Amino acid sequence: MKLQLNRFFKKTDVAPDLKEIAVKGNTSAVSQTADKAKDIEETVTVCPKCKQEFNKAEVKQNLNVCMACGYHYVISAERRVKSIVDAGSFRPLKCKVAFANPLDYPEYEEKISALQKKTGLEEAVYTGVGKIDGYEAVIAVMSSKFLMGSMGMAVGEKITNAIEYADKKKLPLIIFTASGGARMQEGILSLMQMAKTSAAVERFNQNGGLYISVLTHPTTGGVSASFATLGDITLAEPDALIGFAGPRVIEQTIGQKLPEGFQRSEFQQEHGFVDQIVPRDKMRETLAHILRLHCKRGK
Numbered sequence: 001m002k003l004q005l006n007r008f009f010k011k012t013d014v015a016p017d018l019k020e021i022a023v024k025g026n027t028s029a030v031s032q033t034a035d036k037a038k039d040i041e042e043t044v045t046v047c048p049k050c051k052q053e054f055n056k057a058e059v060k061q062n063l064n065v066c067m068a069c070g071y072h073y074v075i076s077a078e079r080r081v082k083s084i085v086d087a088g089s090f091r092p093l094k095c096k097v098a099f100a101n102p103l104d105y106p107e108y109e110e111k112i113s114a115l116q117k118k119t120g121l122e123e124a125v126y127t128g129v130g131k132i133d134g135y136e137a138v139i140a141v142m143s144s145k146f147l148m149g150s151m152g153m154a155v156g157e158k159i160t161n162a163i164e165y166a167d168k169k170k171l172p173l174i175i176f177t178a179s180g181g182a183r184m185q186e187g188i189l190s191l192m193q194m195a196k197t198s199a200a201v202e203r204f205n206q207n208g209g210l211y212i213s214v215l216t217h218p219t220t221g222g223v224s225a226s227f228a229t230l231g232d233i234t235l236a237e238p239d240a241l242i243g244f245a246g247p248r249v250i251e252q253t254i255g256q257k258l259p260e261g262f263q264r265s266e267f268q269q270e271h272g273f274v275d276q277i278v279p280r281d282k283m284r285e286t287l288a289h290i291l292r293l294h295c296k297r298g299k
């Protein structure tokens with residue numbers, strides 16, 4: 001049988017960010033001047049779910065969630081952290097990982113440098129320590145804007161470092177996942193990060209640490225098959241894609257039509273993989289509530 005590699009490396013469906021949506025929503029702008037079109041692009045967004053138009057600044061103000069239907073747009077790692085921690089309490093963890101290109105993958109280094117400049121992130125995960133309603137916690141946030149949040153050696157190391165730091169300081173651990181899976185540019189070495197991060201979670205677990213995993217759109221591949229699904233408590237944002245292989249690959253493999261809503265947060269909750277679905281505006285109070293039940297304040 002011939003392997004169809006294009007299927008394996010198919011890009012995962014990502015929630016578009018506000019800029020992309022504005023461009024798509026502007027298809028009838030043939031007769032408009034370039035300036036007018038640009039104005040609309042800068043100020044208006046069309047929700048991909050309910051198709052209503054909104055002022056982009058208002059959606060941004062609403063934590064990138066549609067005011068009408070609750071559609072969750074992508075949010076940057078930095079804004080996500082800000083939306084859950086006590087103001088001024090967050091400090092990033094120092095964990096510098098040198099760039100490596102073990103397979104000499106063409107243009108990999110250039111791609112990483114360009115993304116570092118564009119996103120302001122070192123890699124596809126952002127880690128630090130912050131307080132949520134007075135409770136200190138180690139927080140890691142993955143970004144789907146950085147090579148689809150794919151996990152290579154640097155992401156594996158930063159996640160492991162965050163887990164080990166939480167273990168050492170006896171702090172709870174919260175990881176927001178968003179990933180297309182293992183990073184193909186690093187081949188087998190990226191798959192090894194699944195074992196590395198899972199082992200770190202297990203050590204943390206044996207030492208009595210509390211790990212809250214928050215699955216956001218999309219959490220798939222090697223990340224869903226390792227640390228993302230090893231939490232003591234698993235939360236998810238509404239309508240997030242959560243699974244291992246994409247629905248199309250599964251349909252082609254098993255030759256069957258998949259049920260409605262397959263692999264979405266609500267489906268995963270019904271089937272016992274997710275404990276609670278938490279909209280973005282309720283995330284801080286939900287995390288604070290869990291920490292209050294399990295931890296001492298200031299710890």
Ligand SMILES: [Zn+2]
Pocket residue numbers: 047048049050051052066067068069070071
């Ligand atoms: Zn909407």
